[in-house]
Amino acid sequence: MEEKKINPFLKLALELGPVILFFVFYGRVKERVFTIGGVEYEGFIVATALFIPLILLTTAIMWKLTGKLSKMQLMTAVLVVIFGGLSVWLNDERFFKMKPTMIYLLFGGLLGIGLLRGQSYLQLVMEEVMPLQPEGWMILTKRLALFFLGLAIANELVWRLMSTDAWVNFKTFGLTAAVFLFFMSQGKLMQTYAVPEDEAES
Template sequence: MKHFFDFIPLIIFFVLYKTQDIYVATWALIVTTIIHMMVTWIRYNKVDKIQIITTVLVTVFGGLTLFFQDDSFIKWKVTIIYALCAGGLLISQFMGKPLIKSMLGQELTLSNEVWRNINFAWIIFFYVMAIVNIYIAYTLPLDVWVNFKVFGFFFLTLIYIFATGVYIYSHMPKDTVLPKKRKK
């Protein structure tokens, strides 16, 4: 349920873009993202760093979009978020403590090499997504960018999560993959 709740600002943005325009949708995105962060704080008594960063970027770039009546600013927000995610993972990689491992390491037992590979794969994914966003945002019509922002990024991320899961499964210790048979 929490994951659906995370998509409400994006859904509202999409609906208002389709029924109104980019500026009404951007205004709604700013408001709903701020409300989403406040509700998350009230409900869970904490807010993830990425949610804070996203809220700040939505507010700043959405505000610039509205102030200058120029949709270029809101398009950059997506690229900056992906670049920041990639940058955070890259820094953790150089520090020898892959961020992916700190996020998933309690549930999974994998070698340090596998964690580095997963971390590096996500670095590449986020940088590619940042570049794809810029390409689509500035070479294709606004309508294509909005559709891709809402659906394309979501499905590409799901596919990448699935591929990561397959990679993890193939590198899990064999005794944790298959439960041992009980003797009767």
């Protein structure tokens, strides 16, 4: 099915909306304890329980509007269901906090496997958006694989050594800002290895 184009602001809202709503809702209920079915749940667990159907809803809307989902979107939704579901089922917030670690290890690992095979899996999913020469794709893929590994380590350190409030802030703003800054910092590489317009259009 051919991917349909949607308003970039709508796309951004669908991608970041669930995370922002989780942050806002958690801020309102973090000091509360909810008794459901005779079991006490802290605000973080309740916020997690609401985040799961929300991410599934926005993913479904994205698929409905575009006719296509990236592997990253699908894997993110699956891991949210698995780790978020475990947190709610076992009433243990640690599983949901581990989710970003698993996501970044998975993506970094997949890129690393491609590199060992002499391929850039990043090129396969982003070539149309950002045409680069093969050498540029390999360099960018190596950097991104290492960056994902760094994010996985950072997430582990934050959730294990800091408060839940600190982790929520890190997850909502820190990780998003880090990804944005990473790609901004690759401007020189993208200019150096950019495919000339006449070759990109041919």
